[in-house]
Amino acid sequence: MRRLTLSGRLALLFAGCTAVVSLLAGVLFSRASEAHFIELDQQLLEGKLIAMRSALQGADDPQRFAERKAQLQDELSHQPDLTLRVTGADGAVWFDSAKALAAAPTQPTGLHSLQHEGTAYRIYSAALEPGQAGSPELTLMLDITHHQHFLQRMQHLIWLTVGLSALATALLGAWAARSGLRPLRRMSEVAAGVSASSLTQRLPEQQMPGELAELAHAFNAMLGRLDDSFQRLSAFSADIAHELRTPLSNLLTHTQVTLTRPRALEDYREALHSNLEELQWMAQLVNDMLYLAKADHGLLTPKREALELGDETDMLLEFYTPLAEDAGIALGREGSANIQGDRSMLRRALSNLLDNALRFTPAGGEVRVRLGETAKGSYLRVENTGEGIPPERLPRLFDRFYRADPARHEGSSEHAGLGLAITQSIIRAHGGQIHCESAQGRTSFVIELPRQN
Numbered sequence: 001m002r003r004l005t006l007s008g009r010l011a012l013l014f015a016g017c018t019a020v021v022s023l024l025a026g027v028l029f030s031r032a033s034e035a036h037f038i039e040l041d042q043q044l045l046e047g048k049l050i051a052m053r054s055a056l057q058g059a060d061d062p063q064r065f066a067e068r069k070a071q072l073q074d075e076l077s078h079q080p081d082l083t084l085r086v087t088g089a090d091g092a093v094w095f096d097s098a099k100a101l102a103a104a105p106t107q108p109t110g111l112h113s114l115q116h117e118g119t120a121y122r123i124y125s126a127a128l129e130p131g132q133a134g135s136p137e138l139t140l141m142l143d144i145t146h147h148q149h150f151l152q153r154m155q156h157l158i159w160l161t162v163g164l165s166a167l168a169t170a171l172l173g174a175w176a177a178r179s180g181l182r183p184l185r186r187m188s189e190v191a192a193g194v195s196a197s198s199l200t201q202r203l204p205e206q207q208m209p210g211e212l213a214e215l216a217h218a219f220n221a222m223l224g225r226l227d228d229s230f231q232r233l234s235a236f237s238a239d240i241a242h243e244l245r246t247p248l249s250n251l252l253t254h255t256q257v258t259l260t261r262p263r264a265l266e267d268y269r270e271a272l273h274s275n276l277e278e279l280q281w282m283a284q285l286v287n288d289m290l291y292l293a294k295a296d297h298g299l300l301t302p303k304r305e306a307l308e309l310g311d312e313t314d315m316l317l318e319f320y321t322p323l324a325e326d327a328g329i330a331l332g333r334e335g336s337a338n339i340q341g342d343r344s345m346l347r348r349a350l351s352n353l354l355d356n357a358l359r360f361t362p363a364g365g366e367v368r369v370r371l372g373e374t375a376k377g378s379y380l381r382v383e384n385t386g387e388g389i390p391p392e393r394l395p396r397l398f399d400r401f402y403r404a405d406p407a408r409h410e411g412s413s414e415h416a417g418l419g420l421a422i423t424q425s426i427i428r429a430h431g432g433q434i435h436c437e438s439a440q441g442r443t444s445f446v447i448e449l450p451r452q453n
Contacts, residue, residue: 006184007177014173019166026158033154037147038122042111045124045140048082051075052138056086056128060136065094073097081143089134098141114141120148183212187219199227232399239401239417243285247278288418292400295425302342302429304452309380310336312347313369320354328363335371337378340452341430349426350380352419353445357384360443377432377451381444389438397436398424 004012055075059065065086076084076097083098114121122142129135190201202223203216258271294300310333317331324331350369357367365385372379389397396402401417427434432449 007174007181010177011170011174015166015170018169019162022162022165023158026155026162030151030154030158034151037144037151038111041122041142041144041147042124045111045122045142048079048140049124049126049138052084052140053128056136056138060129060132060134062088062094065136069095083141083143085139085141086128087137087139089136094136109137113144120144180209183208183216187212187216190219194223194226199223199230235399235401240289243401244282247282251275251278285418288422292418292421292425295422295429300345300425300429302345302426304340305343307339307341307343307346308336309339309346309371309378312343313350313371313380316347316351316354317369320358324358324367327358327361329358329361330366331368332366333369333371337371337373337380339378339449341449342426345426345429349423349447350382352423353382356419356445357382357443360384361386376448378449380447380449383442383444385442388441389436389443391438394436394438398434 052072052075055071056065056068059068072084072095076082084095085093085098086095088094109125109127112123112125114123120143122144124140124142126138127135128138187203190203193201202220205213205216205220208216254271254274258268263271291300313333317333321331354367354369361367361384367382367384370381370383398420400421402420424434427447427449430449432447434445434447437444437446
């Protein structure tokens with residue numbers, strides 16, 4: 001069976017709520033009407049009781065009552081639906097204007113209702129002389145069948161109203177729900193049209209109702225992320241092919257040239273050494289890609305050991321000092337910080353940043369590492385002087401195979417554009433963040449690592 005649609009569920013919910021409210025209103029109205037009729041009947045019977053007591057005043061024995069009987073019958077003739085029974089103190093019936101009720105059970109003093117042979121009565125019993133012992137008892141009986149018929153008709157009308165209102169509300173609710181859910185259908189149409197070649201569609205957020213505007217915004221943001229990820233994936237595939245094409249072409253060409261004619265053993269040895277360099281470059285590229293793939297799947301699990309970043313930085317600066325002296329670049333470190341992290345992974349990340357800084361710092365420039373601690377954790381800044389990075393390129397610096405310098409160095413065995421991507425993966429594996437700032441001839445890569453409890 002097909003599941004009930006959201007419009008159908010809302011329509012049934014509206015219908016059920018309307019039926020319950022209508023039924024409760026009808027029941028309350030019916031009870032109020034019944035109470036109102038009881039009150040009217042009581043007022044009528046109390047008025048008649050006063051008239052009867054006035055007509056029978058002093059008739060406390062059968063003889064005196066017989067003298068007032070004509071006056072009593074005259075009084076009853078003005079109210080055809082009213083009957084009277086007079087009972088003596090000994091239980092003998094002195095007068096009964098409704099012989100059909102002779103077998104009806106005796107009612108206690110006060111106002112009561114009685115159903116007898118299909119006819120409804122309101123009965124009011126009271127003593128002829130209140131407070132006098134041995135006083136005869138008057139029982140007034142009012143035929144209220146017309147009241148009951150009215151209440152029955154009203155109950156039938158209530159049920160009819162409940163049914164019709166529920167049906168009308170179901171139809172109107174279905175129409176309203178279908179109209180109100182039109183933006184959801186629009187969202188499903190857009191979602192159905194999304195594919196790898198059509199990720200540019202967006203929902204009109206301004207036309208969405210308030211309840212769906214946030215969902216539409218999240219949906220558009222999701223499409224934007226998918227589009228960006230797909231573009232990056234496409235570019236990534238192209239970049240892999242681009243990076244591997246040159247070393248493979250060099251290997252094929254060099255090998256083919258070497259095999260064109262017999263050569264000396266030293267020539268073959270030289271050719272193999274040259275091929276080995278290209279193969280080592282390709283192996284390093286593949287290893288870096290596998291490292292990033294592990295990071296993408298959350299498989300990088302850094303060790304946690306106490307590290308003094310000042311000492312780790314000094315060791316790397318000592319390694320890069322000869323290269324910096326040859327290029328006329330000053331190296332330095334300021335501050336200190338203690339963290340819990342993986343020594344080898346953090347060294348690799350910092351080494352990538354220092355290598356980048358040295359490559360893009362002109363002669364006479366400076367590379368400085370600044371360390372410090374805050375309330376939230378530790379930070380590390382690698383700053384270098386030189387030409388800044390345009391703001392529009394900063395968000396893409398950590399993309400794989402991306403080079404801020406648009407001139408690509410094909411076949412370079414040193415810089416494939418993966419260093420910053422690997423650095424970002426290492427920092428994220430430690431729960432930290434990294435970003436780049438570039439302004440006024442100074443570029444800084446800032447690492448923020450959280451405090452470990």
